[in-house]
Amino acid sequence: MKVWYVSKKFLLFLLFSSFSYGGEVFESLPDKINSSDKYVFYSHGLIVEGTDPTPIHERWGQYNFPAIKKELADLSYHLIATHRPAKTHPFKYAEQLSKQVTKLLKNGVPASNISLVGFSRGGFITAIASSNLKNMDINFVILAACTSGLAKKAEIDIYGHLFSVFETSDSVGSCDHVVARSVGTVSFYKEISISTGKEHGAFFIPRKEWIVPVKAWLKRKKPQ
Known part of the structure; x- marks a missing residue:
């Protein structure tokens, strides 16, 4: 019985390991692409540009890019997070x-x-990519990036399914004005606010206030 039990477990392992659903973290798009998998791109904020993945901001503290990648990763999708x-x-x-x-x-x-998914400068890049792709079915998450600068960029329209998160103590607020300009291109829009009191720095580390709802939205079954 013991040998049969071990063999059964081994067969189950082989069965489930033959299906790849995600769970890996990549620096760039992997060479091997599985059409049945899900892919999530994360674009970090401006402060991380360079060689230091954990830079210190004098007001908002450390931006922990490695920690964000670790917490944002999930077995249900591949995460591509380029430095x-x-x-x-x-x-x-x-x-x-x-x-x-x-x-x-x-x-x-x-x-x-x-x-x-993009935060701050990464969110601005995400918005530009959305405008470039013009695809109504791709999912976009903008974290504290709907600045007045983005609102004034009339050439940038958001497309597809959009989920926005902003911090109430931050100077960067709602994406409502950007979405209002993107008439007929946003197929679904949902926005939430968080209140950590950390201003823009709320997104510098993987706080549960934003990580949990973002991952839940990314893993939703229906495209909305």
Whole structure:
């Protein structure tokens, strides 16, 4: 009985290990693309651009990029989180990001299985990529990035399914005004606010206040 039990467990392991649903963290888009998998891109804030993944801001403290990647990762999707070089041009980088998403689409990954998450400058890049892709089924998460600057960029329209999170003590607020400009392009919009009192720094570490709802939205079964 003991030998049979071990063998059964081994067979179950082989069965489930033959299916790849996600769970890995990549620095860039992996060479091997599985059309049935889900892919999430995370774009960090401006302060992380360069060589230091844990820089210190004089007001908001440490930005812990490794910790955010660890907590944002999930078995249900692959996480692609690139450490951008210093002085990255947001529009040029958004073009590169758009090309990676296009590669996924060309390899048979459904648009609804692709999500782009961005905080601050990373959220601005995410918005540009959304405007470039013009896809109504891709998922976008913008974290504290709907600044007045973005609102004034009339050439940038948000497309697809949008989830926005902002901190009430931060100077960067709601995405309502950006969405209002994107008439007929946002297929679904949901926004929540959090109140940690940490201003923009609320998103510098993986606080449960934003990590939990973001992951829940990314893992939702229905495309909304």
